Each structure stands twice: as structure tokens, then as C-alpha cells.
Amino acid sequence: MVKNYVLDTNVLIHDPKAIYSFEDNVVVIPLPVIEELDRLKKEAGSVGRNAREVIRELDSLREKGNLSKGIKLESGGMLKILVLSEDELSEVPEFLYEKYMDNWILVYTLTLMRLSQVPTYLVTKDINLRVKADSLGIPAQNYLTDRSDLSALSPGYRELKVDEKLLSEFRHKGFLTPEELGIENSYENEYFDISGTYGIYRNGKVELIRIGREVIASEDTFYLFKVGGIYPRNREQFFALHALCDDEINLVSLIGIAGTGKTLLSLACAIEKRKRIIVTRPTIPVGRDIGYLPGKVEEKMRPWMQPIYDNLELIMERLGMNLENFIKRGRIEIEVLSYIRGRSIPDQYMIIDEAQNLTPHEVKTILTRVGEGTKVVLVGDPYQIDTPYLDVNSNGLVYTATKFLRDELASHIILTKGERSKLATKAAELL
Secondary structure, eight states, X not given: OOOEEEEOHHHHHHOTTGGGSSTTSEEEEEHXXXXXXXHHTTSSHHHHHHHHHHHHHHHHHHTTSOTTTOEEOTTSOEEEEEOOOTXXXXXXXXXXXXXXHHHHXXXXXXXXXXXXXXXXEEEXXXXXXXXXXXXXXXXXXOOOTTOOOGGGSOOSEEEEXXXXXXXXXXXXXXXXXXXXXXXXXXXXXXXEEETTEEEEEEXXXXXXXXXXXXXXXXXXXXXXXXXXXXXXSSHHHHHHHHHHHOTTOOEEEEEEOTTSSHHHHHHHHHHHHXXXXXXXXXXXXXXXXXXXXXXXHHHHHHHHHHHHHHHHHHHHHHHTOOHHHHHHTTOEEEOOGGGSTTOOBOSEEEEXXXXXXXXXXXXXXXXXXXOTTOEEEEXXXXXXXXXXXXXXXXXXXXXXXXXXXXOTTEEEEEEOOOOSOHHHHHHHHHO
């Protein structure tokens, strides 16, 4: 049965292509949403950019017919811009006639429910608006098209216990097949701990990992795998560091709580690779945006990038190098995330810290900028989200890790063991 889906502004800002995600149903955009898009189009960063993209999309559809009467979409559905007259609005509760845009969206939805013969739903990423809608008898839903499930996401590695004979064969041959190991549903670049000896699944078999040419990687050889002055302290960090340094892997996503070493390991491997490094993170200001701060881009970004500098200082100290000299040589570029759009980025090592504060659309924008020879590392903690309308399952980090999980170009590791300090680990567990 065909349904009406009324879209809130935040859905369109979150995903400018959202109008194409409702199959053969009717997508309704209230006129107040168009007015709000017009106001937001002047905003800096992704909000303004996405608002402009939605407006351009609607303008291109306008050429196919009358938006207020409805335009057929390729998905089989229809798009309508809802414009209501004063008479049509007469039966709406008077208290809703306020300056708040959310209330006007509720007014339009209530009126459409009264006038339409088909079920009508409000789609919004605003939790409070969903609560208000429910109190008025309006069925309300979250926008779930680009939503993933963190709890169902593989940690990126498995532990297997085998007998001494099979372990000896693994070490001697350098690989074992899934049939020999008795495993199913393996995927490219999945890591294995086989009775304390490490392997990676590639080309239909689990291949033995070596450190250098001679030493077989195991839980006893962490200290030998030293990269950028840093070595792994646990099994998860070993797998993460291996993925970060593997030239066959173009995309690495590292998910973990604070203190698990995500950013430190990424920077250490980037420096070891001797490629040009781009480091960025979303700027989520409490007050004014970056443009109002004094100084050059690097100086403006310093408050947001201080955790990066802290990690760089530690690595430089281990390597006996000076951070200021390293930066002056142009080896590392601190970039504003919004400036990456429109660029082509070949042969570089790109680290995106706090990637959980990006939308899936923003991550797509970044990845489509990547040129040949560039490795992208997404780092973040999905339980520490500062962006409105994103949650643990709808953010760009988890979405990308889920979509690329079985791809030969990508690797994904969930880190759970904190190594910053005993206090930091305990605080992450208890607070």
C-alpha cells in the first residue's frame, strides 16, 4: 500500500538524496522545510553544502513537472512540495501556530493526515520532534536508510584453538584453508589468532603473518613489530598496525574507546611509510565556527587537532625527531575537512580522526576524492558522538565499516583494550 512520508529538514541535510529512498511511496516536503533549506544554504561547512545540494536537486526535478502536484521519481514513487491554504489549516490546534519551524512541520503533517486517504508518517532524525509527533497522534519514524548495526559488526579477527600438528603445519606451509581450520564465512583481510600464531585471510586461505622475513608473528613477538617508534601492546593493536602498514589495504577503519591506541598507531604507521600525511577531524565547535578564529588554518585548527599533536609529540620523542621541523618540511598537512571536497588526493596517507561525527554522506564525499596510492584511515569511538542527529548506528564510521567489511580493499578492527593507563581504562569502563 502506498504511504505518505513527510520529511523533516534534518533528514535532507543528513542525506541530500533521501527523497529517492522511499521506493514507490509519496515523499512529501512541507513548504516550511523549503524555507528552512533557504536559510541553511548560507551556512558554512556540510550543513550549507547539503542544503544547497538539496535545493539544486529539487530545481532539476522542477523541470519535469509541477512540484506541488507531484513529480514521478525513478524509484516509482512521487515527490510533492506541500503548500496548504489558510482554510486547510483551520482545524489544527491553535497552540501549534508558533514561530518554531518544528511546529509548522507538525501542522502540515496533521493536515495531510486529515486530507489524505493513505497512511502518513513523519520522518525526522530529531528525537524530541518524534516525541511531540507521538503526543499529537502522528506516526513518526527515524530515517533508517543509511543505518547500520554496530552490535552485529565483526571485530575484524577471530581466535581459533588447534592441535599441535595443525599449528605446526600452519607454521611450516605458511597457510591453511578454511576447510582445514573448520571455519566458514571468512572474508578478505579478516585476522586470525590460531593458538597464538597470527594469520590473515586472503585469496581463499588463511596466510601466516611474518615480522620481516624470518620471525612468525605471535603474541610473543609484539616488541619486534616496531613502527614509527611504537610497537603493539596487545593482539588487537597488532592486527590494527598490520592493516595500517599493509599496502594492499586502501581503507582501514579503527573503532575503539579512548586510550586503545587508534590515533597513535595510525600516525606511527603514516610516518613509517614516509608518504605525505593528511590529518583531519570534524570541527564541532561549541560556539562560533572556525572562520571566526584568528590566524592561519593550522592555528585555527589547533584546538581541535591538539590530540593529534600530542600523539605526534610522543612519536617524535621515540624517533629522536623534532615535531616543528617535521611540520616545516611539509611531511604533514593539517586540513579542514570541509576543504577536501573538490580535491583529488593521490599517493598520500590520510587519517580522519573522530570519524564517528561524520554522516555517511560526508564519508562518501571524502572517499570519492581519493586518488591512486592513497590510504584512508577512519578512526573513532561511536559511543562518543558530538553531532546532532547521529547515533551509534547511523554515523559515517560504523556505516562505512559495515559496507566495506567484506571488501578486499578494506580492513576493520574493533579495539577494546585500553593501553593509555590503568586509570584511563578503568574510567572508560566505569563512567
